Amino acid sequence: MSVRQFSAATSVLAMMAFAAASPAHAVTEIQWWHAMTGPNNDVVNKLASDFNASQSDYKIVPSFKGSYADTLNAGIAAFRAGNAPGIMQVFEVGTATMMAAKGAIKPVSELMKEEGEPFDPNSYLPAITGYYSTSKGDMLSFPFNSSSMVMWVNLDALKKAGIDAPPKTWPDVFEDAKKLHAAGNPTCGFSTGWVTWALIEQFNAWHNLPIGTKANGLDGFDTVLEFNSPLETKLLENLVELQKDKSFDYSGRTNTGEGRFTSGECAMFMTSSAFYPNVKANAKFNYTAVAMPYFPEAKGAPQNSIIGGASLWVMGGKSKEEYKGIAKFFTFLSDTDRQANLHQVSGYLPITKAAYEKTKLSGFYEKNPILEVPLKELTNKAPTENSRGLRFGGMVQMRDVWSEEIEAALAGKKSAKDALDTAVSRGNQMLRQFERTATK
Incomplete structure (x- = not known):
């Protein structure tokens, strides 16, 4: 081996030794x-x-x-x-x-x-x-x-019940739910996931009604709830009546009941638009999704969703x-x-x-x-103070309280008005507690 070759070999060995001694690249x-x-x-x-x-x-x-x-x-x-x-x-x-x-x-x-x-x-x-x-x-x-929230619709079930098109208004939903239930299949005409998101949070935004003061809490923690107006009461009263024969059938506080739609049990189901992959993979019927229903007498409705x-x-x-x-x-x-x-x-x-x-x-x-x-x-309309969103402290726990009161009304233990009044009262107590904690 020549001097030059020996020198080159020595250099390579030295580099290999240095590499072996160096720590590996840390991820x-x-x-x-x-x-x-x-x-x-x-x-x-x-x-x-x-x-x-x-x-x-x-x-x-x-x-x-x-x-x-x-x-x-x-x-x-x-x-x-x-x-x-x-x-x-x-x-x-x-x-x-x-x-x-x-x-x-x-x-x-x-x-x-x-x-x-x-x-x-x-x-x-x-x-x-x-x-x-x-x-x-x-x-x-x-x-x-x-x-956002949409209403998923089983088009085959609607056709069987003699309904030509998905409903656009709440009165249409109530009427179609009765027809679907009377047709016998599916057994549940209408239901919803995320009950407070559907019946309070999205409902109020869609109808340009306040959930609470201070732009639903976006402008400050010292907000006061106020979702017990006549229109929210009217919605719950109708659902309480439909619950009696399961034309409307309660599906729980979160989205655990969504499978009732893909199985064909509930023909109309309000829940997240993100339910799409599950519907696509599991529904064995013709389906679509439409905008949330609204009460036509509500001025300016529909507004925009959150x-x-x-x-x-x-x-x-x-x-x-x-x-x-x-x-x-x-x-x-x-x-x-x-x-x-x-x-x-x-x-x-x-x-x-x-x-x-x-x-x-x-x-x-x-x-x-x-x-x-x-x-x-x-993007239906430019957001208002009632439809920009919401920011309430302790919302996870407060949703449970609101759900408890809705459940009491659906079970016939309270009137719809009493349930919403109590949900507002209990929620305000929780907000004041959160406010004291957050501003310490």
Whole structure:
């Protein structure tokens, strides 16, 4: 071996030895806790794996934590114990709770600015931006899976009952529910998931009625509930009457009863537009989704719907590297093509204007009109103080209280008016307690 060859071989061996002695490239893991089930759980896992494959510095680790309420409670408990995830999915009504958890969160607008990632709140749909922003316009969380409420309709069942078209008004819903029930199949004419979201939150926004003062809490924690007006009472009174023979049949507080629609048991079912993948996969009949019904005597109705779904909150106390990775992941999620595809496969809304326009221009809605229904609801009219959204403290627990009172009315234990009056009274007590805690 020549001197030159020996020298080259020595250099190679030295480099190999240095490489062996050097630590391996460290990948920063970022925990992402979420509440997605079924096909949308698959969407979450794919987003994480696609991001992980796109670079080698960070690894998003998704972890299912149960229902929305379970995920919120788990995240708060984990923060108190000092082991919160980097990212937590929180449903929209948990916004006030997250805002009040001092030190628990890092606002997304602050994160993106610090990490130098592109982030323009104006690129998102206004109905979404407003819900997750402070009064100054600073976004607190990252919009992820936004939805709205629609009415799913079994067209075959309607045809069998002699009903020509899906109902548009509440009186039509009541009448069609009786006809469907009388036809014998399905046994339940009409039902709903997320009962307080349907019968109070969305109902009031759609009819331009206040749920509470201070723009439904968006303008301050010292809000007072007021959803016990004659129109809300009229709705509940009609449902109480229909419940007697199960023309309307209660399906629980959350979305656990949605399978009653896909099984063919309930012909009309109000729930999230994000129910789409499940309907597509499981319904063995002709179906569609239409806008929520309204009372025609309500001045200006329908107004506009409000968003449901959830956003991604960045938890406080994380390392600089974790925050850098989270910011890059949010930039990855904001990609127009990715957002358009996410909308088209999940049933959730395109969160950016660009993704909506891209989907529209592609002709997608001409073949899939169902997925544009919630977007048309959200943009039906410019939002008012009654229809921008809501931000009540302790909303998870308060929904249970409202549900208890609705259940009492449906069971014949209280009049509809008494139930709503009590729901408002109990809710106001909870708001005052939250206010005292949040402003300490």
